Amino acid sequence: MKLTTKEIMEIIPHRHPFLLIDTIEELVPGVKATGKKCVTYNEPHFAGHFPQEPVMPGVLIVEALAQTGAVAILSKPENKGKIAYFASINNAKFKNKVVPGDTLTLEVEIIKEKGPMGVGKAKATNQDGKVAVIAELTFAVGA
Template sequence: MKLTTKEIMEIIPHRQPFLLIDTVEELEPGVRAVAKKCVSYNEPFFAGHFPQEPVMPGVLIIEALAQAGCVAMLCKPENKGKIGYFGGINSAKFKNKVVPGDVLTLEVEIIKQKGPIGIGKAKAVKQDGKVAAMAELTFAIG
């Protein structure tokens, strides 16, 4: 199942400038999601991070991964209208810079869930196949 930006906004509450995924390329509700983020020079964070050498902040890469995971969880009928909150970020590693022109593939697999709490294994990969970031994300559906 593929989703457009408009369809993503029907599932998660994030909006510009904080909606950090453009499309969802693969989706298995409650199991996994693969989203895309086309990183443009016009992103508001590049004005200050850094003006001479624009680099996407690592925390925003993690946030984009979390938004992809939110789509996977919130597209389940029983979670419709709810919000996914961060519960934790474990084992985050940043391997390669993300710069204007990069296209990130954001892969999140839900590896554990008990009630409203779950854990997702997340990885952001650049268009050249290099891993930009990876982490284990804990979330709460509320």
């Protein structure tokens, strides 16, 4: 199942400039999601990070992964209209920088779920297949 930006906004509450995923290329509700993020120079964080060498902040890559995971978990019918909150970020590794012109593939697989809590295994890669970030993201689904 593929989703457009508009369809993503029907599932998660994030909006510009903080909606950090452009499309969902693959979705299995409650199981996994694969998203795309086209990184452009006109994004607000590049004005200060860093003016002479723009690099996407790692924390924003992790947030893009979390939003992708939120689409996976909130697309389950019983979670419609809810919000997924961060509970923890574990084993995050930043392996390659992300710069304007990159297209990130954001992959999140839900590996554990118990009640409103869950864990997603997350990986962001660039268009050349180089891994930018890996992490385990723990979330809590709330109202």
